[in-house]
Amino acid sequence: MKLRTNSHTLLGALLGVAVMAAGCVTINIYFPAAAAEKAADRIIDEVWQLKGGVPTPPAPAPGAKPAEK
Amino acid sequence: MKNWIMKTLWLIAALFAAGQAFAQANLEINTPGVAAIQGSMQKRHGELAPLYASGAVGLTRDGNVALRDPAAVPLAQRAAVNGLIAAENQDRAALYREIARANSHPEWEGDIRNTFGQRWIDRAQAGWYYQNAAGAWTRK
Numbered sequence: 001m002k003l004r005t006n007s008h009t010l011l012g013a014l015l016g017v018a019v020m021a022a023g024c025v026t027i028n029i030y031f032p033a034a035a036a037e038k039a040a041d042r043i044i045d046e047v048w049q050l051k052g053g054v055p056t057p058p059a060p061a062p063g064a065k066p067a068e069k
Numbered sequence: 070m071k072n073w074i075m076k077t078l079w080l081i082a083a084l085f086a087a088g089q090a091f092a093q094a095n096l097e098i099n100t101p102g103v104a105a106i107q108g109s110m111q112k113r114h115g116e117l118a119p120l121y122a123s124g125a126v127g128l129t130r131d132g133n134v135a136l137r138d139p140a141a142v143p144l145a146q147r148a149a150v151n152g153l154i155a156a157e158n159q160d161r162a163a164l165y166r167e168i169a170r171a172n173s174h175p176e177w178e179g180d181i182r183n184t185f186g187q188r189w190i191d192r193a194q195a196g197w198y199y200q201n202a203a204g205a206w207t208r209k
Contacts, residue, residue, distance in 0.1 A: 038096070
């Protein structure tokens with residue numbers, strides 16, 4: 001009886017890991033729009049030389065937050 | 070008795086969650102490929118900036134640049150400007166592709182291009198031209 005409970009718990013934990021792994025894959029399929037904007041801003045700063053050589057924290061973040069996709 | 074198995078499983082689960090959170094926070098752009106393209110575009114910008122300012126070249130919705138007003142470019146320079154635009158668009162395509170590839174999601178290339186298209190326009194200087202949502206040239 002005791003052993004049975006234990007193996008049920010183990011099965012549950014295994015299932016949990018499987019679900020998390022699957023969730024990880026699923027979530028990463030979605031395009032991270034906010035992260036992409038940050039990356040774009042960093043590259044645009046460099047290409048257009050928008051930061052006068054002084055390293056300052058992230059983009060000025062103009063306008064509203066991007067809509068969540 | 071199977072406590073250690075459980076602990077290991079929880080640890081794996083926690084690592085997955087942490088990795089997932091990290092992957093969400095940033096896109097990888099620190100690759101030699103991205104740096105090389107970025108450097109090439111930065112150099113070219115010195116020649117493109119006056120063309121943006123004069124309205125000869127504008128920013129398109131799809132993250133490229135295009136000849137907006139050929140009349141703003143003297144005939145003798147037109148071929149050179151067209152070459153500049155072609156080279157810039159080639160670099161931009163390579164940049165979007167490289168970022169998607171560096172993040173192990175080549176299928177994100179189109180989304181990355183759209184994001185950049187919007188950000189180039191948002192951060193353009195006043196007086197530069199861009200294509201609005203309807204595709205019409207608009208002065209910022």
